[in-house]
Amino acid sequence: xxxxxxxxxxxxxxxxxxxxxxxxxxxxxxxxxxxxxxxxxxxxxxxxxxxxxxxxxxxxxxxxxxxxxxxxxxxxxxxxxxxxxxxxxxxxxxxxxxxxxxxxxxxxxxxxxxxxxxxxxxxxxxxxxxxxxxxxxxxxxxxxxxxxxxxxxxxxxxxxxxxxxxxxxxxxxxxxxxxxxxxxxxxxxxxxxxxxxxxxxxxxxxxxxxxxxxxxxxxxxxxxxxxxxxxxxxxxxxxxxxxxxxxxxxxxxxxxxxxxxxxxxxxxxxxxxxxxxxxxxxxxxxxxxxxxxxxxxxxxxxxxxxxxxxxxxxxxxxxxxxxxxxxxxxxxxxxxxxxxxxxxxxxxxxxxxxxxxxxxxxxxxxxxxxxxxxxxxxxxxxxxxxxxxxxxxxxxxxxxxxxxxxxxxxxxxxxxxxxxxxxxxxxxxxxxxxxxxxxxxxxxxxxxxxxxxxxxxxxxxxxxxxxxxxxxxxxxxxxxxxxxxxxxxxxxxxxxxxxxxxxxxxxxxxxxxxxxxxxxxxxxxxxxxxxxxxxxxxxxxxxxxxxxxxxxxxxxxxxxxxxxxxxxxxxxxxxxxxxxxxxxxxxxxxxxxxxxxxxxxxxxxxxxxxxxxxxxxxxxxxxxxxxxxxxxxxxxxxxxxxxxxxxxxxxxxxxxxxxxxxxxxxxxxxxxxxxxxxxxxxxxxxxxxxxxxxxxxxxxxxxxxxxxxxxxxxxxxxxxxxxxxxxxxxxxxxxxxxxxxxxxxxxxxxxxxxxxxxxxxxxxxxxxxxxxxxxxxxxxxxxxxxxxxxxxxxxxxxxxxxxxxxxxxxxxxxxxxx
Numbered sequence: 082x083x084x085x086x087x088x089x090x091x092x093x094x095x096x097x098x099x100x101x102x103x104x105x106x107x108x109x110x111x112x113x114x115x116x117x118x119x120x121x122x123x124x125x126x127x128x129x130x131x132x133x134x135x136x137x138x139x140x141x142x143x144x145x146x147x148x149x150x151x152x153x154x155x156x157x158x159x160x161x162x163x164x165x166x167x168x169x170x171x172x173x174x175x176x177x178x179x180x181x182x183x184x185x186x187x188x189x190x191x192x193x194x195x196x197x198x199x200x201x202x203x204x205x206x207x208x209x210x211x212x213x214x215x216x217x218x219x220x221x222x223x224x225x226x227x228x229x230x231x232x233x234x235x236x237x238x239x240x241x242x243x244x245x246x247x248x249x250x251x252x253x254x255x256x257x258x259x260x261x262x263x264x265x266x267x268x269x270x271x272x273x274x275x276x277x278x279x280x281x282x283x284x285x286x287x288x289x290x291x292x293x294x295x296x297x298x299x300x301x302x303x304x305x306x307x308x309x310x311x312x313x314x315x316x317x318x319x320x321x322x323x324x325x326x327x328x329x330x331x332x333x334x335x336x337x338x339x340x341x342x343x344x345x346x347x348x349x350x351x352x353x354x355x356x357x358x359x360x361x362x363x364x365x366x367x368x369x370x371x372x373x374x375x376x377x378x379x380x381x382x383x384x385x386x387x388x389x390x391x392x393x394x395x396x397x398x399x400x401x402x403x404x405x406x407x408x409x410x411x412x413x414x415x416x417x418x419x420x421x422x423x424x425x426x427x428x429x430x431x432x433x434x435x436x437x438x439x440x441x442x443x444x445x446x447x448x449x450x451x452x453x454x455x456x457x458x459x460x461x462x463x464x465x466x467x468x469x470x471x472x473x474x475x476x477x478x479x480x481x482x483x484x485x486x487x488x489x490x491x492x493x494x495x496x497x498x499x500x501x502x503x504x505x506x507x508x509x510x511x512x513x514x515x516x517x518x519x520x521x522x523x524x525x526x527x528x529x530x531x532x533x534x535x536x537x538x539x540x541x542x543x544x545x546x547x548x549x550x551x552x553x554x555x556x557x558x559x560x561x562x563x564x565x566x567x568x569x570x571x572x573x574x575x576x577x578x579x580x581x582x583x584x585x586x587x588x589x590x591x592x593x594x595x596x597x598x599x600x601x602x603x604x605x606x607x608x609x610x611x612x613x614x615x616x617x618x619x620x621x622x623x624x625x626x627x628x629x630x631x632x633x634x635x636x637x638x639x640x641x642x643x644x645x646x647x648x649x650x651x652x653x654x655x656x657x658x659x660x661x662x663x664x665x666x667x668x669x670x671x672x673x674x675x676x677x678x679x680x681x682x683x684x685x686x687x688x689x690x691x692x693x694x695x696x697x698x699x700x701x702x703x704x705x706x707x708x709x710x711x712x713x714x715x716x717x718x719x720x721x722x723x724x725x726x727x728x729x730x731x732x733x734x735x736x737x738x739x740x741x742x743x744x745x746x747x748x749x750x751x752x753x754x755x756x757x758x759x760x761x762x763x764x765x766x767x768x769x770x771x772x773x774x775x776x777x778x779x780x781x782x783x784x785x786x787x788x789x790x791x792x793x794x795x796x797x798x799x800x801x802x803x804x805x806x807x808x809x810x811x812x813x814x815x816x817x818x819x820x821x822x823x824x825x826x827x828x829x830x831x832x833x834x835x836x837x838x839x840x841x842x843x844x845x846x847x848x849x850x851x852x853x854x855x856x857x858x859x860x861x862x863x864x865x866x867x868x869x870x871x872x873x874x875x876x877x878x879x880x881x882x883x884x885x886x887x888x889x890x891x892x893x894x895x896x897x898x899x
Contacts, residue, residue: 087301094297102290108898109240109281113184147177155262158199158269161192162206165268173275176257183278185214185244185258189236190273197269207270208236209886210262216250217257224256231263235890236271241897243281289895302488303862305854309485310829316476321484325468332461339457339507346451349509355402357411357700361509363422365449368433371426372447376687377419381408387418393704414695421687423695426680427589428455428516452509459515460504466522467494467815471822473529473544478779479826480546486829489861490822496868497760497818499811502753505872506808506879514811517590521597522815524583528604531576535569542571547779572613574668581669585676589683592694593798593812596791601669603783614669616662702748710801711745718747718800720755722810727754727871733896734873741805748804750878753871756810756817761867762860763817765824775827785823792816807877828853 104111154170155163165171187210194206214229227248235241244260246252260275302309315321349361360366366378373379385406386392392415402409414421433450441447471490475482495501500518503511532545549568584601587594608614610622681691688695697705721741728737738751757763769785776782795813803809831853873889875882882889 090301094294094301098290098293098297101293102285105899106286106289106895107283109243110283112898113243113278113280147175149173149175159192159196161190161271161273162197162269163262163272164197164199164204165262165264165266168262168264168266171262171264173260173262173272174257175275175277178255178257178277180254180278181252182216182246182255182258183252184246184281185260186276186279187212187234187242187244187260187272188274188276189242189271192271192273194269196271199269204267204269207264207268209882209890210234210270211264212244213261213263214244214246214248215259215261216246216248216255217259218250218253218255220256226259233890233893235886237887238890238894240281240894241890243279245898286895288891299862303485303858305851305858307485309488310483310854312484314472314475314480314482314484314487316472325472329465332464335504336457336461340454343451343454346453349452352407354407355405357402357409358407359411360413361452362449363413363424363509364429364433364452364455364512365437367422367424367426367429368437369447369449371429371434372437376683377421378413380410380413380420382415382418382420383408386415391704393698393700393706395702395704398700409700412699412701414698415700416688416695416698421695421698423699425513425516425589425591426683427520427586428459428512430589431516432458452512453507456507456509456511456515457504459512459519460500460507462519463498463500463515463522464495466519466526467498467500470522470526470529473526474823475826476546477529477544478547478781479830480548482826482829486826486857489857490825492865493760493762493825493861494815494818494822496864497762497821498815499807500815501868501872502807503811505881505884508879510808513591514808517587517594518811518815520583520586520590521594524580524587525597525600525604527576527580527583528601531573531580531605532608533571533573535571545570550778550780570613572608572665574665577614577665578668578672582672582676585673588677589680591812593795596794598673599791600784600787603781603787606783607780608665613662614665616666711747712801714743714745714747715797715801717743718749718805719796721752721805722796722800723755723757725752725755726758727874733893734870734875736870736874738874738876743805748806750806750808751876752805752807752810753874753877754867756814759810759867759871760814760818760864762864763821764860765821765828765857766817768824768828769820772824772827772831775830776823779827781823781827785820788816788820788823792820825857828857 150173151163152167152170152172152174154165154167154172156166158164194200197204197206210233211231212234213231216227216229218225218227227250230247232244232247233241234244258277262270264270301307351359351361360380363378366380370376370378383401383406385401385404386398386409389397389401391397398409410420414423432455436450437447439447468491471494472487475487475490498518500515503515530544533542534545534549535541536543581598581601584598585595587597602609605614609618612619684693684695685691687693688698699705725739725741728739729735730737736754738753741749741752743749753759766789769789772785773782776785792813795816799809799812871877873881873892880889
């Protein structure tokens with residue numbers, strides 16, 4: 082037998098998966114196994130008529146007396162295609178039955194959109210139909226129709242074609258059935274035949290089996306006694322690096338799939354008569370404008386709008402639209418007779434402009450990068466750099482943390498940060514937010530890698546860790562304030578400079594993210610207190626905050642090398658001068674000032690003001706020049722963002738969007754649920770005050786408090802200025818989750834220390850240890866489960882049922898018969 086293989090778990094997991102697959106997930110087969118067969122009937126599209134007609138080729142004695150007709154609201158519109166002309170009469174009726182009806186199978190046939198006689202937006206060809214099965218009992222004057230419930234049929238998901246009888250006919254004999262097609266006027270669909278009381282075949286769904294196997298493996302790997310919690314995180318380990326690279330493969334698949342889909346999409350400009358123009362190629366137009374040396378977008382401006390006394394007034398715009406005035410662009414800035422974009426320019430400079438320049442080598446004028454590809458690229462960048470940020474944070478400040486704890490933190494960070502839903506939408510509106518997330522995490526990752534210390538064993542500089550903090554020999558406590566001499570470090574100027582550049586660039590992605598720059602203070606707090614960075618601040622600090630914890634390698638007359646120690650003695654320590662850190666100060670400040678100067682100059686180029694980003698000049702739901710955000714709904718919106726629970730329903734996915742009424746008008750869209758319901762792992766923030774000493778030993782107390790404060794700041798600002806939209810959760814969610822993952826290893830460390838203490842109050846300490854780890858694991862898995870469940874919500878913006886109906890109805894079919 083192979084060692085270290087959990088054979089009992091494998092057998093138990095395999096048995097459970099087999100039982101679930103054979104039993105509950107094949108409930109359609111078992112439910113229809115003893116169905117009455119006498120009413121078996123097939124009607125083809127060519128046999129259905131607008132008037133009753135007797136079957137010429139009966140399949141049974143009962144079938145010989147049946148007739149089939151289509152309602153007046155349906156008409157043939159091509160070979161195997163039906164068109165809805167009147168939804169109130171859109172049904173297919175089979176009369177003359179004399180047997181119970183349990184199921185009806187809808188067979189769409191092989192017709193496609195090309196077979197339809199009518200084409201265009203007014204006549205969409207539907208692959209998903211909402212059907213309702215009604216039954217009639219009795220005949221003549223005693224006939225009674227029984228209304229069923231709506232059921233969805235997706236053409237490429239075979240199980241959904243079996244419609245169950247949900248009427249109140251009692252399971253007795255029926256004389257007729259009606260299949261109502263509940264779609265809008267002009268819709269077209271494929272129809273070949275229907276079959277009554279056809280048993281659902283037994284099937285093994287290997288995708289479903291694979292999902293259950295993944296869940297089983299995850300539960301086994303993350304269980305409290307898993308070996309992963311005994312393996313220390315080691316960023317130098319080749320094996321751990323390979324595993325991380327393999328884990329990134331799905332990101333490459335997602336990006337490739339997005340690129341493949343974008344190859345088949347045309348210009349993302351949508352317009353209906355008497356309505357606004359919705360142009361989702363704004364970033365490509367910004368890049369094109371920069372390439373041609375102009376600040377405005379190359380878009381036509383209607384004369385009536387340019388001559389209007391107040392083009393920002395909603396009534397004025399509505400009047401122009403009612404008069405048939407076109408080329409009024411939604412969510413665009415209108416200023417001095419030109420169109421502009423108020424979205425940050427940095428994404429256009431990062432990817433859209435280079436793409437157009439490169440493609441201009443073989444495409445005249447260059448090609449435009451689809452916004453969906455840019456959003457996917459930035460999302461992948463955030464996942465990669467965000468994961469590296471978490472790993473570096475643990476390796477640096479929690480050097481003895483385990484791989485298992487790191488995996489839990491990564492799951493919590495990537496699910497709680499809302500990036501999954503930004504990936505699912507992947508539209509133009511996600512570009513600035515995903516770009517800001519990527520640049521912020523990249524900048525923080527660089528900053529955290531700036532501090533280096535001398536490794537005597539290896540004879541080289543390495544990344545500083547919390548183990549390098551002076552350890553008190555008497556009680557074994559880390560106490561940098563009591564250290565007899567400072568630790569000699571080297572600060573990487575490229576890390577500081579490029580980190581500042583990336584963080585400053587968030588101002589040109591999504592302006593509110595510039596608050597992330599405040600994290601420079603807790604990250605380099607010890608350097609600031611030691612006078613190594615921003616030395617002019619140190620004299621302003623209280624005396625108890627000043628320390629000589631660190632001394633820069635370049636502050637000594639001698640340079641480090643060879644056998645130089647990591648410590649310097651007191652007499653040789655260089656005196657602290659406020660301007661001695663000017664090189665490091667310039668590395669931190671100059672890149673940021675350069676980015677700020679460029680962005681503010683761009684504002685002046687467009688609007689004649691350095692501080693005008695154009696937000697108040699956009700044409701949107703209201704006149705932002707006159708609108709003042711109501712303060713009476715601020716508390717409501719904040720409470721909705723944090724606490725409102727999802728609404729429970731009795732069908733898949735069992736969660737629905739809640740109702741979020743407001744006392745006064747403010748922009749709002751539907752929320753999935755409150756953030757603390759969506760990411761229950763963040764409930765650990767309640768324990769933050771009790772983790773102060775542990776976080777302080779790891780030099781992360783200031784970081785945790787700053788992250789929490791920035792999260793609250795972003796939440797309040799977004800609630801006040803932006804209103805309510807699930808997309809805006811991405812502004813503050815990652816900050817709250819980032820603060821939470823600092824508590825996770827601290828709580829694990831607290832639990833580990835309790836393992837060796839005597840029992841208190843009669844409760845064995847080991848129970849508290851396992852309880853703490855179990856709580857971490859459960860909260861993390863609940864956060865993952867909420868992400869999965871909310872993915873399938875149907876009432877949210879851009880639901881999966883509309884963007885990828887095959888995926889949605891495939892998963893729904895697993896539970897529809899339960």
